[in-house]
Amino acid sequence: xxxxxxxxxxxxxxxxxxxxxxxxxNKPHFLHQRCVxxxxxxxxxxxxxxxxxxxxxxxxxxxxxxxxxxxANVCPVGxxxxxxxxxxxx
Amino acid sequence: MVKGRMLQGARAMxxxxxxxxPKVISAYPITPQxxxxxxxxxxxxxxxxxxxFINVEGxxxxxxxxxxxxxxxxxxxxxxxSQGLLLMxxxxxxxxxxxxxxxxxxxxxxxxxxxxxxNDQQDSVIMRDSGWxxxxxxxxxETCDLLLQAHKIxxxxxxxxxLPVMVCCDGYLLPHAFEIVDLPSQEEVDAFLPxxxxxxxLDIDNPTTMGAYADPEKYMETRYMLxxxxxxxxxxxxxxxxxxxxxxxxxxxxxxxxYRVDDASTVVVxxxxxxxxxxxxxxxxxDQGEKxxxxxxxxxxxxxxxxxxxxxxxxxxIVVMEKCISLGASGPVATDVRSVxxxxxxxxxxxxxxxxxxxxxxxxxxxxxxxxxxxxxxxDADFVGLKEDLELExxxx
Numbered sequence: 001x002x003x004x005x006x007x008x009x010x011x012x013x014x015x016x017x018x019x020x021x022x023x024x025x026n027k028p029h030f031l032h033q034r035c036v037x038x039x040x041x042x043x044x045x046x047x048x049x050x051x052x053x054x055x056x057x058x059x060x061x062x063x064x065x066x067x068x069x070x071x072a073n074v075c076p077v078g079x080x081x082x083x084x085x086x087x088x089x090x
Numbered sequence: 091m092v093k094g095r096m097l098q099g100a101r102a103m104x105x106x107x108x109x110x111x112p113k114v115i116s117a118y119p120i121t122p123q124x125x126x127x128x129x130x131x132x133x134x135x136x137x138x139x140x141x142x143f144i145n146v147e148g149x150x151x152x153x154x155x156x157x158x159x160x161x162x163x164x165x166x167x168x169x170x171x172s173q174g175l176l177l178m179x180x181x182x183x184x185x186x187x188x189x190x191x192x193x194x195x196x197x198x199x200x201x202x203x204x205x206x207x208x209n210d211q212q213d214s215v216i217m218r219d220s221g222w223x224x225x226x227x228x229x230x231x232e233t234c235d236l237l238l239q240a241h242k243i244x245x246x247x248x249x250x251x252x253l254p255v256m257v258c259c260d261g262y263l264l265p266h267a268f269e270i271v272d273l274p275s276q277e278e279v280d281a282f283l284p285x286x287x288x289x290x291x292l293d294i295d296n297p298t299t300m301g302a303y304a305d306p307e308k309y310m311e312t313r314y315m316l317x318x319x320x321x322x323x324x325x326x327x328x329x330x331x332x333x334x335x336x337x338x339x340x341x342x343x344x345x346x347x348x349y350r351v352d353d354a355s356t357v358v359v360x361x362x363x364x365x366x367x368x369x370x371x372x373x374x375x376x377d378q379g380e381k382x383x384x385x386x387x388x389x390x391x392x393x394x395x396x397x398x399x400x401x402x403x404x405x406x407x408i409v410v411m412e413k414c415i416s417l418g419a420s421g422p423v424a425t426d427v428r429s430v431x432x433x434x435x436x437x438x439x440x441x442x443x444x445x446x447x448x449x450x451x452x453x454x455x456x457x458x459x460x461x462x463x464x465x466x467x468x469x470d471a472d473f474v475g476l477k478e479d480l481e482l483e484x485x486x487x
Contacts, residue, residue: 003311005252006189008290010447077272 019047023067026082032056034077041071041080093272099230100265102273103195104129106234108139109279110193110241116144116155120174121207122261123197149174153181160190161300163291165241168192171261172199172213179217182254186221186316188301189252191244191286195237198362198413199261200448208449209261209364210413215390215422222315223255223323224391226361228347230269231261235342236388238274239330242283246330249322252289259411260363262449274338280308282337320392322359327389345394346384348401350376354383356407356465359427361387364411364452366444371457382461384480387423395430402435409464410456411474413446420471441469450475 001016035056042050042058049065052058057082060071072080097105103126115134117127134143142159146152149170156166169295170178175196185192196214200206214224222241225440227233240255259265274282290298304312331344349369351357358368365386375382385401402408410424419425424442431437440463446452456475463469481487 003304003308005250005289005314005315006187006300007302007304007308007312009299011299012298013299014303017303019305 018063019063020063027085028060028069028071028080028084030058031079034079036077040074044070044074094270096268098268100125101129102230102234102271105273106237107167108133112141112167114142114159114166116146116152117169118146118149118152120171122199122265123169123171125265134258149177150181153178156192157181157185157190160192161292163288165286166192169195171197172201175213182217183220184301187275191252192254193240194256196256196258197261197265198258199474206448209263210447212414214258215414216254218391223253225388226258226390228363228365230264231271233264234271239334243327243330246326251319251323253323265462276346290334324392324394341389345389345397349384351383351385353381355381356461357402357405358384358409358411359387360411367452368452368457371454393426398430407464408438408440409461410442411445411460415444439468443472443474445474
C-alpha cells in the first residue's frame with residue numbers, strides 16, 4: 001500500500017482500514033428466525049456495515065463492526081443478540 | 091526592478107506578497123501583523139491583484155481558509171502574530187501534515203500572559219515542531235526576498251517537498267520601520283516563480299480526501315515522511331537562495347549568514363533583526379583585536395546540523411543569543427546548537443543567553459556582556475538585561 005503526500009485518498013479508500021479489530025467484548029449474532037426485513041438494523045448501524053436483501057438475510061461485516069449493540073437493541077422482533085467474541089473473551 | 095523605494099516594511103511585504111500572485115488571502119488583524127494585511131486588502135480592493143481577500147472571525151478560520159484554498163489548488167498567503175498564531179496552531183500542524191505549501195509571515199511578538207504586544211520570537215519558535223520550514227529575516231529587504239523564495243521552496247516538485255513555509259520578521263522593528271527596499275518587477279517575479287502546480291488538489295471530477303485517517307499502522311510513516319522531507323529540503327533552500335542571488339543581484343544567504351566567522355574563536359549564533367546590533371559589536375571587538383564573529387541563522391527549521399557543524403567547529407566559544415525560552419529548560423536555539431556537537435570531535439563551549447523578551451531593547455552593552463561572560467564560563471538560559479531595581483515576588487522579594 002502506498003502512502004501519498006498528505007495521505008490523499010480516493011473515495012472508498014478507507015475500506016483498507018479493518019477497524020473491526022477495535023471490537024472488545026461482544027458482536028451481533030443474527031438469528032435469522034423472526035426477521036421481517038424492516039431494515040432498521042442496517043439504517044441505525046453507525047458503521048454502515050449491516051447488509052441484507054430480504055427476510056433472514058441480514059449480517060454485519062465483522063471487518064468494520066465495533067460491537068456497539070445498537071442493532072440488537074432496536075430490532076423490533078428480537079432477532080439479533082449480542083454474543084461474546086470467540087477466543088479469550090468467548 | 092524598481093530600485094530603492096522608501097517603504098514602510100509592512101507595505102513592502104504586502105507588495106512582495108502580491109507580486110507572488112496569491113489567489114486567496116485570508117487573515118485576521120493582530121498587532122503587529124495587521125498593517126501587512128491591511129495593505130494587501132487595499133491592493134486587492136484597488137484591483138491591483140486578482141485574488142479573493144476573505145475576511146474571517148479569527149485566526150483559526152484564516153488558517154483554515156488558506157488550507158482549503160490551497161487544497162483546491164491555488165497559491166495562498168496569510169499572516170499572523172503571537173496569540174493569533176497560537177490560535178492557528180491546530181491548523182498549522184494540519185497544513186504541514188496535508189503537505190500544502192502555504193506561505194505565511196509571522197510578525198514575531200511575545201506571548202501572553204501578561205499581555206504584551208512587543209517583539210520577541212517566542213510565538214514562531216513554539217511552532218518549530220509543526221513541519222513548517224521556518225526562515226528568519228534580519229531586515230525588511232530580506233523579509234521580502236525570503237517571501238518570494240518561500241513559495242518556490244515549498245512548492246518544489248523535484249523532491250516532492252510540498253512543505254509550508256513561515257517567514258518570520260521581528261514585530262515593530264521591521265514591519266513598522268521605513269527602510270529603502272528594492273522590489274522586483276512582476277516580470278522578474280514571474281520568471282523566477284512559476285505558477286503553482288499542485289500534485290494533488292480537490293477536484294469534483296476526481297474526488298479525493300486529504301489528511302485522511304491514519305491508524306497506528308500508518309500514522310508513524312506520515313511523520314517519518316515529513317521528517318525525511320524536511321531534511322531533503324535543506325539543499326533546495328540553498329539552491330533557491332543561489333538562484334535568487336543570481337537572478338536579482340543581491341545575496342540571499344540560504345541556511346545562514348556568516349559574518350566574520352571563519353577565523354573567529356568566539357561565535358555568536360542569533361536569528362532576526364538583533365543580528366544588526368550584534369554585527370556592530372563584532373566590528374567593535376574586532377577593532378580591539380578580539381576574534382569574534384556572528385553566525386545569523388536564517389533557516390531554523392529544518393535545522394541545518396551538518397552545515398552548522400562545519401561552520402562552527404573551529405570556534406572555542408559559541409554564544410547563542412535568543413528572544414525565546416523553553417520555560418523550565420533552556421533556550422530552544424541553544425539546545426538545538428548543542429545537539430549539533432553531540433558525539434562529534436569538535437567540542438566548543440556553548441552558552442545560551444535570553445535577551446529582548448517582550449520588546450526589551452537588545453543593546454550593544456547586552457551583547458558585549460553576553461560575549462564576555464561566555465568567554466569566562468558556561469552559561470545556560472542566562473537572562474541578559476533584567477532591571478535590577480525591580481522587586482520580584484517569590485524571587486527576591
